[in-house]
Amino acid sequence: MFETLKPLPPDAILGIMTLFRADQHAGKIDLSVGVYQDEQGRTPVLASVKRAEKAIIDAQDSKTYVAIAGNAGFNRGVEELVYGANHPALRAGRVATVQTPGGSGGLSVAGHLLARANPSARVYLSEPTWPNHFPLLKLAGLTLDAYPYYDLKKHRVDFDAMKAKLETAKAGDLVLLHGCCHNPCGADLTKEQWQDLAALCERRGLVPFVDLAYQGLAEGLAEDAYGARLMTERLPEVVVVTSCSKNLGLYRERVGSASFVSATREQSQLVLANVSNVARGLYSMPPDHGAAIVAKVLHDSELRALWVKELEEMRNRLNGLRKLLVDELATRKTQMDFSFIANERGMFSFLGISKEQVIRLREEFHVYMIESSRINVAGINRANVDYVADSIAAVLK
Numbered sequence: 001m002f003e004t005l006k007p008l009p010p011d012a013i014l015g016i017m018t019l020f021r022a023d024q025h026a027g028k029i030d031l032s033v034g035v036y037q038d039e040q041g042r043t044p045v046l047a048s049v050k051r052a053e054k055a056i057i058d059a060q061d062s063k064t065y066v067a068i069a070g071n072a073g074f075n076r077g078v079e080e081l082v083y084g085a086n087h088p089a090l091r092a093g094r095v096a097t098v099q100t101p102g103g104s105g106g107l108s109v110a111g112h113l114l115a116r117a118n119p120s121a122r123v124y125l126s127e128p129t130w131p132n133h134f135p136l137l138k139l140a141g142l143t144l145d146a147y148p149y150y151d152l153k154k155h156r157v158d159f160d161a162m163k164a165k166l167e168t169a170k171a172g173d174l175v176l177l178h179g180c181c182h183n184p185c186g187a188d189l190t191k192e193q194w195q196d197l198a199a200l201c202e203r204r205g206l207v208p209f210v211d212l213a214y215q216g217l218a219e220g221l222a223e224d225a226y227g228a229r230l231m232t233e234r235l236p237e238v239v240v241v242t243s244c245s246k247n248l249g250l251y252r253e254r255v256g257s258a259s260f261v262s263a264t265r266e267q268s269q270l271v272l273a274n275v276s277n278v279a280r281g282l283y284s285m286p287p288d289h290g291a292a293i294v295a296k297v298l299h300d301s302e303l304r305a306l307w308v309k310e311l312e313e314m315r316n317r318l319n320g321l322r323k324l325l326v327d328e329l330a331t332r333k334t335q336m337d338f339s340f341i342a343n344e345r346g347m348f349s350f351l352g353i354s355k356e357q358v359i360r361l362r363e364e365f366h367v368y369m370i371e372s373s374r375i376n377v378a379g380i381n382r383a384n385v386d387y388v389a390d391s392i393a394a395v396l397k
């Protein structure tokens, strides 16, 4: 039977990784990776996570199953992070949250639940978006569509085009929004734009579906939840998916959540029963270790304070590198204005250079990035920023 399977086109990001590994040049620089890196180019285990992990291992006396919905302390902690402790929707019992295997698992579980609740719903994805949104939601059985988001030439969100497209969506359709640190473009909505969008969703009966994979890495934990919280105040139904891969560095532990805001407490109970049934059919139980770590970090005041500090360091490093790169490029007097990079947030930005220039950067200068010119800002550090800026300036000549 396997002979019937079709060969797949090579994965663009994996292809760049292979080329990078094969490059023997000592000064090669990888700006294509999708994970946070510190000044030494490492993706470390956070000290708060290490301490929580040790306490858990010492205290754990069973590996029996936890629950289909996962670790209850984790789910409570995530709800408080996303909505704020006193959000009216939480107090009204209108929120149901399940722990999932990473944010990807959250998107998949949410996708399956949405397809069950409204099989004719369309999900509008931002153009561009994180490429994995397509397979995760398509395999869940949803119909996908797109709204224009980032104008690559003007280096900004094309909000008018976005709204114009969403005006054509029908009631019950979903709008997938990046909560903060848009992947891949780094350009987030302003507060005013979130408010405008909430009004549009309200008027047209659209359901916001917020992917919050980088909470705390743009402006701060509460600040980055602005959009998700506003939507939850204004609309009867909202879906929020989170990930602890980046903000707690728990990538391989697979920790995330899918959270559903319903119109009433009764509907919320229906959601919880159905989403548990969906998870049961997909993977049965989520892995516990990472979620137990997060629960410990969030509910232990000392560990929580340490994590908040570590998160702030990551955020400040990213925002500092953005400014540093812009300043370094400005001193080289290229014909391009890169100041937009300092206004964008999170790990990713498009340089906005051509595919040929990206290939020259790779082949002549050993600087690697995705062909779209998306860079991971965290791959830059004080030791390599001069070389990166020189190389970019050279291919722009």
Ligand code: PMP
Pocket (backbone or CB within 6 Å): 034, 101, 102, 103, 104, 105, 130, 178, 183, 211, 213, 242, 243, 244, 245, 251, 255, 256
């Ligand atoms: N959404 C977006 C926009 C992402 O960039 C990512 C991670 N790259 C995820 C969700 C999910 O990540 P994970 O499954 O590792 O938690």
